[in-house]
Amino acid sequence: MAEMGSKGVTAGKIASNVQKKLTRAQEKVLQKLGKADETKDEQFEQCVQNFNKQLTEGTRLQKDLRTYLASVKAMHEASKKLSECLQEVYEPEWPGRDEANKIAENNDLLWMDYHQKLVDQALLTMDTYLGQFPDIKSRIAKRGRKLVDYDSARHHYESLQTAKKKDEAKIAKPVSLLEKAAPQWCQGKLQAHLVAQTNLLRNQAEEELIKAQKVFEEMNVDLQEELPSLWNSRVGFYVNTFQSIAGLEENFHKEMSKLNQNLNDVLVSLEKQHGSNTFTVKAQPSDNAPEKGNKSPSPPPDGSPAATPEIRVNHEPEPASGASPGATIPKSPSQPAEASEVVGGAQEPGETAASEATSSSLPAVVVETFSATVNGAVEGSAGTGRLDLPPGFMFKVQAQHDYTATDTDELQLKAGDVVLVIPFQNPEEQDEGWLMGVKESDWNQHKELEKCRGVFPENFTERVQ
Structure with a gap:
């Protein structure tokens, strides 16, 4: 019996739910056709629009945050592989292995x-x-059904109210066959029943x-x-979230x-102990990099090498080169060799005219030469008498990378800076790889060598000049 009663209750509930769905569907059709009015709440509709927008933004932020975490994890793996x-x-046997x-x-x-804190x-x-x-989205949908x-229910009650007068007229004046056939004493009972x-x-x-209105209003008020309140909370949530991410990233x-x-x-210490085997990395020129002025001079007609001196990477001293016998004007590092050569103190036949033409085109200035030590190599240079360059100027270099000075006697360099190289006052103080x-x-701005000079990694x- 209990089982039959339970089945009866279940069947009744199913029938009630089916009836509710049919009633709602009929009501929506009438509303769309304009045969029934619909309760509107513009303020609530605006709240629903804000809710949907907030949900969309939050879902996107969650997706992007998961992508960011996946990127952090990938970077972790890449960094780990690089360290390995x-x-x-x-x-x-290299120094600093344990520290590395x-x-x-x-x-x-x-x-x-960092990854775990981002998750937490x-x-x-x-x-x-x-x-x-x-949950709120489900309640919004339920509120719509209750509305x-x-x-x-409102339309049904209003229809009964409208038909009230018609029913009263019908009761006052019987028109059915049953009412007409009934005795006079029975007509009163029929009227009372109706x-x-x-x-x-x-x-x-x-x-x-009343019941439907109460259920709807309770949900609507909540x-x-x-x-x-949920819409306003998004500001504080966004602030806290991005502040946490920014703070964690900064500390990381x-x-x-x-x-x-x-x-x-550790690597600098390794380099100092194996400085002779240092591999020099030169940056590739970029489109926005300033043009370099180290274009090699055209080779002289006789095929002799250009007179521009070179810095030897093995730091071996250059053999001293004497002046050519018969040469009257010393060559500067930037000037090509003379078109004429003196062989055994006499010029080759046929070259006298070319020699005179070349000599007449050179400026009538005698430039003194001096010797300077660069990384243990003696190099000839010119320009000691030029007032627009520092005393002892040897050549120019251009920074290919940024360098952050770690001591007071070092130069702070930015890529593209031009440096005028001068000799050390005490050659014994020069370390390998430093200029x-x-x-x-x-x-150009101060003309004060003592305050402006410093050492820097070669x-x-x-070199540009």
Whole structure:
């Protein structure tokens, strides 16, 4: 019996739900056809639009945050592989091997910590924020159904009210065959029955209207309070989320910068002990880089090499070159060789005219030569008497990379800076791979060598003159 009763209740509930769906569908059709009015709330509709917009923005932010986390994880893996490569190529006898391994371990831990904090302080907060939207979205949809129920109950009650007068007229003047055939004493009972039935239907419709209105208004009031509050909360959420991400990223880069500086110190120490095997990296010229002035002079007609001196990378001293016998004007590093040569103190036949023409075209200035030591190599240069260049000027170089000075006696360089190279006052103080000079811009502005000069790494520059 209990089972049959349970089945009866279930069947009744299903029938009730089916009836509600049919009533709602009928009400919506009538509303679309314009045969039934629909309750409108423009303020609530605006709240729903804001809700949908907020949900869309939050979903996009969650997706982009997950993409960012995937990128951080990929960078972690790439950095880990790079560190492992360094550990493999770092030979056991090289200094700083243990420090390099420790830096690699700390690098890995730093990436892991950064990723986990992003998950805890950004992604989980994002998930919590979006977790409240499905429930509210479901309640908004339910409110819409209850609004249709309310409109349907209202229309039904209004139709009964409209038909009230017609029913009363019908009761006062019987027209059915049953009423006409009934005795006089029975007609009063029939009229009373019809009145009672009509009142019952009207009372039931009124009760259904009151019930539907109550359910709708309860849901409507709650949502009218929650939706604006949720919309306003987005500002604080966005601020907290992006502040957390920015703060975590800032701290991560600070700690990573320290590790990179430590690794750089280890590699600098390795370079100092193996300086003779240093590999010089030269940057490729870019479109916006200033033109370099180190174009090689055209070779002389006789095929002799250009007179421009070279810096020897092996730091071996250059053999001293004496003046050519019979040459009256010394050649500067930027001038090509004479068109005539003296062989055994006499000119070759047929070259006298060319020699005279060449000599007459040269300026009548005698330039003194001097010797300077660059990285242990003695090089001839000119220009000691020029007032627009610092004393002892040897040649110009141009920075190919930025260099951050680590000591007070070093030059701070930016890619593109031109440096006027001068000799060390004490050649014994010169370290391998370092030059002494003054930035051309500082020299042109101050003309104070003592305040402007400093040392800089040679492999950060390229000779231009």
